[in-house]
Amino acid sequence: QTCLQTASAPSPIGYLQRSKTFKYLIYPPKTITVCTDPAMSLCDTIRAAQTSGGIWIREKLRLAQLLALAVLQFHSTPWLDERWQSQNILFFDSKNRTPNENSFGSPYLAALFAKSPKPAPSELSDSKTPVSKSFLAAPNAILFRLGIILLELGLEAPFADLQEPQEQKQGFPAEYSATSRLALSSAVTNKMGSRYAKLV
Numbered sequence: 001q002t003c004l005q006t007a008s009a010p011s012p013i014g015y016l017q018r019s020k021t022f023k024y025l026i027y028p029p030k031t032i033t034v035c036t037d038p039a040m041s042l043c044d045t046i047r048a049a050q051t052s053g054g055i056w057i058r059e060k061l062r063l064a065q066l067l068a069l070a071v072l073q074f075h076s077t078p079w080l081d082e083r084w085q086s087q088n089i090l091f092f093d094s095k096n097r098t099p100n101e102n103s104f105g106s107p108y109l110a111a112l113f114a115k116s117p118k119p120a121p122s123e124l125s126d127s128k129t130p131v132s133k134s135f136l137a138a139p140n141a142i143l144f145r146l147g148i149i150l151l152e153l154g155l156e157a158p159f160a161d162l163q164e165p166q167e168q169k170q171g172f173p174a175e176y177s178a179t180s181r182l183a184l185s186s187a188v189t190n191k192m193g194s195r196y197a198k199l200v
Contacts, residue, residue: 042089042149043158045104050156057192059103060153064196066107067149075142079111082141086149086158144176150200151182154192 167174
């Protein structure tokens with residue numbers, strides 16, 4: 001058995017103070033389920049789907065909606081890094097679930113909270129380094145990463161597998177050109193419809 005239920009303590013875990021006379025106490029659930037199964041990333045789930053009949057379109061759309069909502073909720077918080085990717089989206093209790101089932105359950109966002117050192121003034125701008133036109137074409141890095149994940153979901157393949165060999169070695173400009181090429185191709189429209197392709 002990989003999921004254990006334990007009785008929670010009866011004491012409150014916090015409160016919300018509405019006024020001097022009203023305080024709302026917050027209690028944990030009566031039973032807490034603790035799962036010891038290892039988490040499975042969305043990238044691994046997509047890779048597993050390639051050998052098991054694929055992911056239901058309805059499930060792809062559900063996940064795409066949840067990821068878009070996550071961007072709206074967490075874009076200005078440390079929970080969502082500008083370099084987030086499908087490896088940061090985790091599913092638990094996936095041991096007995098196959099990718100073509102109706103639902104993978106709730107996705108969780110893995111985040112690493114660490115202070116990054118501030119760049120030195122010389123690192124902030126360098127007039128000798130030209131700014132890539134591709135970078136200017138995707139000024140919002142978080143939305144750009146969402147687009148990549150939507151491509152992965154729609155085409156049921158990790159982004160690295162969708163890139164051409166030369167694109168994998170060239171960094172961000174090649175990533176942007178690869179996403180543009182894939183989004184404009186008929187592959188996304190054929191699998192997910194024109195509205196999904198337009199959103200990507």
